[in-house]
Amino acid sequence: MITLAEVRDWLESYHAAQNYYIGKLDNKKMYSIGVYQRKTNVEPRIAIGGRNLASYDVKSVSILIHHNQNANETEKRANYLFNQILKAENVVIGDTPIQMIRLLSNEPIDVGTDDNNVYERVIELDIYYRLEQESEE
Numbered sequence: 001m002i003t004l005a006e007v008r009d010w011l012e013s014y015h016a017a018q019n020y021y022i023g024k025l026d027n028k029k030m031y032s033i034g035v036y037q038r039k040t041n042v043e044p045r046i047a048i049g050g051r052n053l054a055s056y057d058v059k060s061v062s063i064l065i066h067h068n069q070n071a072n073e074t075e076k077r078a079n080y081l082f083n084q085i086l087k088a089e090n091v092v093i094g095d096t097p098i099q100m101i102r103l104l105s106n107e108p109i110d111v112g113t114d115d116n117n118v119y120e121r122v123i124e125l126d127i128y129y130r131l132e133q134e135s136e137e
Contacts, residue, residue: 002059002129006094008035011063016081030118033081034064038124056099059127064120065108071119078108078121085125093127100128 004022011033012020019032038060047053065081067074082103091098108121 001057002093002096002127004035004037004061006096007059007061007127008033010091010093011035011081014081014084016077016084017065017067028066028114028116028118030066030068032066034066036062036064038062054131056128056130059129061125061127063123063125064111065123066114066118066120069113069117069119074119074121075108075110078123082108082123085123093129096129098127098129102126102128 008020008022017031017033019029021032021034023034023036040060042058042060044051047055063081065074065078067077085101086103088101091101102125104124104126108123111120111122113119
């Protein structure tokens with residue numbers, strides 16, 4: 001299983017922000033990235049024969065880029081992170097090798113500004129990873 005904290009730690013390697021969070025952004029600091037669980041309507045992936053026969057799972061993530069009060073700079077920063085994810089190869093998150101990263105839009109989504117006029121963009125993605133097979137002892 002991959003956690004949001006592990007995704008956050010992986011994103012830090014791209015140096016796209018000064019602050020990284022999971023859950024709520026503390027005091028909405030500028031130059032921040034927040035990692036959230038994306039809501040989906042997908043039921044658990046259970047292979048025919050039971051969950052122990054499933055070979056992969058998916059972590060659905062939403063990344064909020066909360067940059068600054070300049071729309072152009074925010075767009076460029078979000079595009080930088082998007083492109084780093086798009087071209088990533090041999091990704092390991094935590095200790096888990098990633099099979100595939102599926103970006104759900106062709107660019108970061110503009111979600112406007114917050115109450116302090118800080119521009120924000122969102123990157124939505126699904127992270128496909130191989131499940132470790134539990135040994136029967």
